[in-house]
Amino acid sequence: MDIQEYIESGILELYVYGALTSKESKEVSTVLKQYPEVEKEVEQIEAALQNLATAAAPYNPEEILAAIRAKLQSNNGVVKLNPASQKRTRLLSFISIAASVIFLVGIFVLLNRTNTLRKELQVVEIENTKLESKLQYSEDALTETKEILAVIRDPQVTKVPLAGQQVAPEAYVNVFWDKESNKAYIDAMGLPEPPEGFVYQVWSLKLDPLTPTSMGLLDDFVNNTNKVFALENPNDSQAFGITLEPAGGSETPTMEQLYTLGVVANNA
Template sequence: METKQYIDSGILELYVYGLLNETENLEVSQMAKINEAVDNEIISIEKAIVNLSTSFSPFLSVENFAKIKSKLDIKHSPKVIEMQPKSSKLQYLGWAAALALLLGVGYQYNNQIKFENDIVNLEKEKSKLNEVVVSTENKNKQTKKALYVIRDSKNTVITLGGQAVSPKSFAKVYWNKETQVVYVDASGLPKPPKGMVYQVWSLKLKPALTPTSIGLLENFEAENDKFFAVSNTSDAEGFGITLEPAGGSKSPTMEKLYSLGTV
């Protein structure tokens, strides 16, 4: 044990008070002989005791002090337990364990966050996939419907050619005279300006030109095939398509006539 630890252990005070057994007294005495710091500490403790006693009690001669000391029962004095300083290795192991635990918790937390983000991303991908599936199914239905209409031999096909406002425009009308059902293929018409809509007219040519609205080609951009079902008509002699303000017009705007054809 180092000198400082030996002095701090309290054994020298017990030695001065006479509370050590014979073996311990001998040990301290031998230590004082070979270690000047220990010997000086013993002297310092003895002086402190003498000073303290003279300040509170009548003066005791050395002889009387020796008598009192000899009468102390040192056999029953409690044995001094040497206090060992905590091992620094244990401290390091404790800090290392705490750090490992902290790192482990952080790792698990990061994994949990990543797992939750992956779930959110998967849900988004699933939603997008469902939208694609629904959109594809709708397109397939529209395509099948268009093919059915086009291939139906009972339908009369009327080609509507481009007019002065848009010479390159064209459209086709599929009209079943028996069921009076009308479909319009508007894939040859340009995208309508914002706030405008195409309006389809059933025309009577005799005795005078009489147009009757049979529907609007709404959601033009959203309709990929540009294949629209409009209202039925029974006695059309021709069909025309004009560009009108959103919501349609009561009568066609002739200067905005995009396509026209007769039965």
């Protein structure tokens, strides 16, 4: 037997790919036992196929090899050792099928990677949106802080300290009353957090006779970081008081829940 001609015939590739009939496979197995160089060639073919499959995708090369074998074995024709042209045709058929399988695997990998990148991009966009929201919040907070500082430092603004009363002697509040804009800024950092279902209500007071007028509620007290609230105050106030009222506020102050009270300086 011409060993070189046998190796170059393509029969060994078909043997490795499982594309031979049972009889042909037995014949090749017999040759392998007799000729070590033929056995070595088969080992090289197997190694080359494994490397090719591994390079094509990060999937198990055995799966690709099995797919190729299944495709080849779906052909019902019988492979004959002769003539040589039929062997070459069979080999070319395998190469075409193998290339197609590898191409499809490559397409799958590309699509999978594209989907992964798309998901990663969505995550980045969400994070950017969160960062933009945080930045906007910071800018708004800075603007608000500057406005508050401007009011506090304005010599035309009247500052009225409110002292803690019997229900909360440790409490304190500062009211900054801008008479020109009819606004009062309530610095309520000295008030304890209101119980659930209750809210602080601010009152403008006339002293003689005692006449309370609601200025509004310190809404969302817990989430207000700096605890400064701006309320309208068109009243000719002589004093200010803050009471704890049921959620939604009350028409008249609950004096038993008077937390702070303070008199405007020229009425003291």
